Amino acid sequence: MSELVSTVAFIGLGAMGAPMAENLVRRQFRVRGFDMREAARQALEAAGGAGAASAAMAAEGVDALVLMVVNAAQARAVLFEAGALKALAPRACVILMATCPPADTEAIAAEVMASGRHFVDAPVSGGVNGARNATLTIMVGAPQESFARAKPVLDALGDKVFHVGEKPGQGATVKTVNQLLCGVHIAAAAEALSLAEKAGIDGRLLFEILGGSAASSWMLKDRGPRMQEAEPGVASAVDIFVKDLSIVLDAGRSARAALPLAAAAHQMFLAASGLGHGARDDSQVVRAYRALNARPANDA
Numbered sequence: 001m002s003e004l005v006s007t008v009a010f011i012g013l014g015a016m017g018a019p020m021a022e023n024l025v026r027r028q029f030r031v032r033g034f035d036m037r038e039a040a041r042q043a044l045e046a047a048g049g050a051g052a053a054s055a056a057m058a059a060e061g062v063d064a065l066v067l068m069v070v071n072a073a074q075a076r077a078v079l080f081e082a083g084a085l086k087a088l089a090p091r092a093c094v095i096l097m098a099t100c101p102p103a104d105t106e107a108i109a110a111e112v113m114a115s116g117r118h119f120v121d122a123p124v125s126g127g128v129n130g131a132r133n134a135t136l137t138i139m140v141g142a143p144q145e146s147f148a149r150a151k152p153v154l155d156a157l158g159d160k161v162f163h164v165g166e167k168p169g170q171g172a173t174v175k176t177v178n179q180l181l182c183g184v185h186i187a188a189a190a191e192a193l194s195l196a197e198k199a200g201i202d203g204r205l206l207f208e209i210l211g212g213s214a215a216s217s218w219m220l221k222d223r224g225p226r227m228q229e230a231e232p233g234v235a236s237a238v239d240i241f242v243k244d245l246s247i248v249l250d251a252g253r254s255a256r257a258a259l260p261l262a263a264a265a266h267q268m269f270l271a272a273s274g275l276g277h278g279a280r281d282d283s284q285v286v287r288a289y290r291a292l293n294a295r296p297a298n299d300a
Helices: 019-026 038-045 057-058 072-081 102-114 127-133 144-157 170-198 203-211 220-228 240-255 260-277 282-292
Strands: 008-013 030-034 064-067 092-098 118-121 134-142 158-165
Touching: 008 019, 008 057, 008 220, 019 030, 019 038, 019 064, 019 072, 019 144, 030 038, 030 057, 064 072, 064 144, 072 102, 072 158, 092 102, 102 118, 102 144, 118 134, 118 170, 127 134, 134 144, 134 170, 144 158, 144 170, 158 170, 170 203, 170 220, 170 240, 170 260, 170 282, 203 220, 240 260, 240 282, 260 282
Parallel strands: 008 030, 008 064, 064 092, 092 118, 134 158
Antiparallel strands: none
16 A cells, blocks of 8 residues: 555545445555544444544545545535535545546636645546445546645546546546446436337346347446346436436537437436436336336326
């Protein structure tokens, strides 16, 4: 482990953040974590870390601060309103791992770096399983010195760490493209299933066939079986893709890039959320297709 970083504050001990923090503990980092939920702090303590009563207390004097929060607004609140940035060691490294718009990431980075701290833009892909198994894909936008300082932490969290550029915001841009493809692939799998179901074809057989064909994708093989379950466990929620595809579309508008497939996928996730399924697993976007393709009342 690098001598540069030994103490880590971890903010956001949710479905992904909790196992990520525990992986840092296993790699012999001294981890102090904060989450609004006391049960999450207690779980970290049971794993060998330390719970903190506030974000600022978690960040007090540490070498690195990992932010695994919901969005850029929460990151700003932790850093600038809750006082976590001021509590850090003078040359500490702030590692933002949430999915945020590139412009917001750049703005946060500028404020952090103005304080003399390092900033590493490092969003992740891989979901809950990747977080548990330390097999996340991590896309990093940061100056080389900052990247090198953060790399021992990143290596403890993922096995595919890519330095995509020297500027904060570039990691967020790659994650935005990643989420475009993920969202479209899930929606496309749901659309395919809805057509098969309408034609009376067994969905499980369909995905068995397609999973070994040229039509396959990682998302089809992962989410397809969950579309067949009445209440699958939540690996990533429908509302996550409502948010992430909104970021994708905002990036498209900023770049004057037409993204019609992303827009259509966003509408289906939004429809599923509007039907009350926002907290369900993102595979349940299929419920919006099923609602669209429901048998007419006079056919019942």
